[in-house]
Amino acid sequence: MRQLLAATHKDLLLSWRSRAQASAVMVFGATTLLLFSFAVGPNAAALRQNAGGFLWVALLLSSTLSLAESYRAEIEQRALEGLVLLPASPRSLFYGKAIANWLQLLLVGIGLVPVMVVLYDPGTENLLALVGVLAMGTAALSAPGTLYAAMASQARAQQVLLPLLLFPLVVPVLLAAVKASSLLLLGDPMEQAGSWVMLLAAFNGIFWPLCGLLFGQVVEE
Amino acid sequence: MTGGIIIGGWEYVIAAYAITFTVLGGYTATLLARTRKSKRGQDQEPSR
Amino acid sequence: MAGNSNEKRPLLAYGSIALAVVLFAIGSYIGLFVAPPEHFMGEVQRIMYVHVPTAWVALVTLLWAFVSALGFLFLRKWKWDSRMEASIEVGVLLSFLLCMQGSIWAKPTWGVWWDWDPRLTTTAVMLFAFIGILALRRFVEDPVRRATWSAVATIVAFADVPIVYFSVKWWNSLHQVQSTPQTVDSPMITPLRINAFAMLFLMMGLVGLRTRLAARRLENELAPPLPERETETRAIAAGGEA
Numbered sequence: 350m351r352q353l354l355a356a357t358h359k360d361l362l363l364s365w366r367s368r369a370q371a372s373a374v375m376v377f378g379a380t381t382l383l384l385f386s387f388a389v390g391p392n393a394a395a396l397r398q399n400a401g402g403f404l405w406v407a408l409l410l411s412s413t414l415s416l417a418e419s420y421r422a423e424i425e426q427r428a429l430e431g432l433v434l435l436p437a438s439p440r441s442l443f444y445g446k447a448i449a450n451w452l453q454l455l456l457v458g459i460g461l462v463p464v465m466v467v468l469y470d471p472g473t474e475n476l477l478a479l480v481g482v483l484a485m486g487t488a489a490l491s492a493p494g495t496l497y498a499a500m501a502s503q504a505r506a507q508q509v510l511l512p513l514l515l516f517p518l519v520v521p522v523l524l525a526a527v528k529a530s531s532l533l534l535l536g537d538p539m540e541q542a543g544s545w546v547m548l549l550a551a552f553n554g555i556f557w558p559l560c561g562l563l564f565g566q567v568v569e570e
Numbered sequence: 571m572t573g574g575i576i577i578g579g580w581e582y583v584i585a586a587y588a589i590t591f592t593v594l595g596g597y598t599a600t601l602l603a604r605t606r607k608s609k610r611g612q613d614q615e616p617s618r
Numbered sequence: 619m620a621g622n623s624n625e626k627r628p629l630l631a632y633g634s635i636a637l638a639v640v641l642f643a644i645g646s647y648i649g650l651f652v653a654p655p656e657h658f659m660g661e662v663q664r665i666m667y668v669h670v671p672t673a674w675v676a677l678v679t680l681l682w683a684f685v686s687a688l689g690f691l692f693l694r695k696w697k698w699d700s701r702m703e704a705s706i707e708v709g710v711l712l713s714f715l716l717c718m719q720g721s722i723w724a725k726p727t728w729g730v731w732w733d734w735d736p737r738l739t740t741t742a743v744m745l746f747a748f749i750g751i752l753a754l755r756r757f758v759e760d761p762v763r764r765a766t767w768s769a770v771a772t773i774v775a776f777a778d779v780p781i782v783y784f785s786v787k788w789w790n791s792l793h794q795v796q797s798t799p800q801t802v803d804s805p806m807i808t809p810l811r812i813n814a815f816a817m818l819f820l821m822m823g824l825v826g827l828r829t830r831l832a833a834r835r836l837e838n839e840l841a842p843p844l845p846e847r848e849t850e851t852r853a854i855a856a857g858g859e860a
Contacts, residue, residue: 605830
């Protein structure tokens with residue numbers, strides 16, 4: 350447990366030190382939202398209907414940047430080998446990094462909400478619940494993302510490898526998060542949002558343990 | 571699902587079969603060729 | 619299913635493929651010309667005689683990939699990595715065919731090229747996932763890492779399959795009530811069975827051949843220099859000094 354806290358602290362510290370990068374990621378996300386508006390055109394109804402979808406695609410694209418960034422320190426300073434030599438289990442390393450990535454992504458998501466509200470006008474109902482969905486969705490992206498980013502950062506063609514591996518895997522997350530977000534923003538006459546949130550919970554429940562288990566295989570030699 | 575009797579449609583059937591067998595046949599041929607090539611390479615090298 | 623010793627010819631694989639060709643000829647002939655057209659779908663039904671076998675065998679192939687991934691991680695023997703590489707490649711091929719057949723079937727039936735059927739959509743998602751794993755293998759040069767990482771990725775991808783399926787099924791059910799009748803009440807089970815066996819034998823032959831190729835490449839990557847080469851090098855060096 351102490352290892353976990355130490356690892357999380359380390360990664361949060363790294364994130365704080367590179368907060369300029371983090372703000373750049375947020376701007377990237379906001380730009381993506383803007384691009385969607387231009388792609389769809391000034392069709393207020395279409396924009397409003399799909400606000401949830403745009404938000405999550407923008408978040409997914411941003412995640413490739415922030416996930417890759419989270420390993421930059423390790424790769425540049427060759428710190429990955431050093432970390433593994435420490436008497437810390439790979440599992441704590443993984444969860445520390447995954448939690449830090451999650452929080453970072455959640456921050457980006459929260460930052461994008463006002464942008465979305467302004468551009469797409471989906472109303473401001475249930476924003477607190479929306480943050481809950483953001484929390485679950487970004488967590489679901491972070492677990493496999495941290496695992497795959499560990500591989501991608503050490504391989505060739507790393508920038509394309511991470512999205513190539515991650516995107517198909519997180520299709521259920523996208524579906525559930527978009528559905529839940531849209532229902533929360535636009536109205537949920539049949540109370541379905543809860544079920545989609547449960548799907549997110551199930552995804553988290555499966556992949557946080559699984560990726561933690563497999564992380565050791567990826568960093569140890 | 572009731573209704574909608576589809577008339578004809580042989581083009582689709584032929585397309586499906588043709589693509590399936592062409593792709594499978596092509597891949598099979600590729601593997602056979604590579605196997606033969608690698609075997610020849612193996613024979614020329616002295617065995618360990 | 620793994621390669622025989624490198625010196626012998628892969629007779630089992632060759633035989634399997636030959637048998638598959640014969641069975642395909644018979645099964646397809648019956649399916650195309652002998653079986654009666656189905657009541658609602660007409661001639662288009664005949665696509666099922668290749669589509670369903672492809673589906674079954676694709677599933678078996680990817681299951682074998684999953685087993686091989688576990689085999690490598692737990693047993694640490696190279697043959698499991700070769701088997702995994704082979705079965706992922708063949709599995710990708712079959713999944714691609716599956717999506718194409720499904721699309722060709724959907725157009726005359728529903729009027730669109732894609733009907734978001736949960737099984738087919740899950741296949742499409744897994745197709746991309748496994749192509750990503752093939753790309754991963756291509757971009758990692760160290761054999762140990764390549765094997766370990768792709769095994770990990772295969773396991774994660776496999777764990778995702780049921781989740782993808784249920785999420786798509788649910789997502790789709792809110793919009794449409796269409797379904798692909800993949801469990802076929804076909805006028806004739808016979809061409810289906812024959813083609814299913816044909817596809818299975820073909821897959822086994824292909825995976826067998828591909829496994830050998832993968833194993834051979836691994837040998838080259840991992841092997842120490844041959845003694846004969848060292849003699850050559852010494853001769854060249856001696857010649858250079860003279």
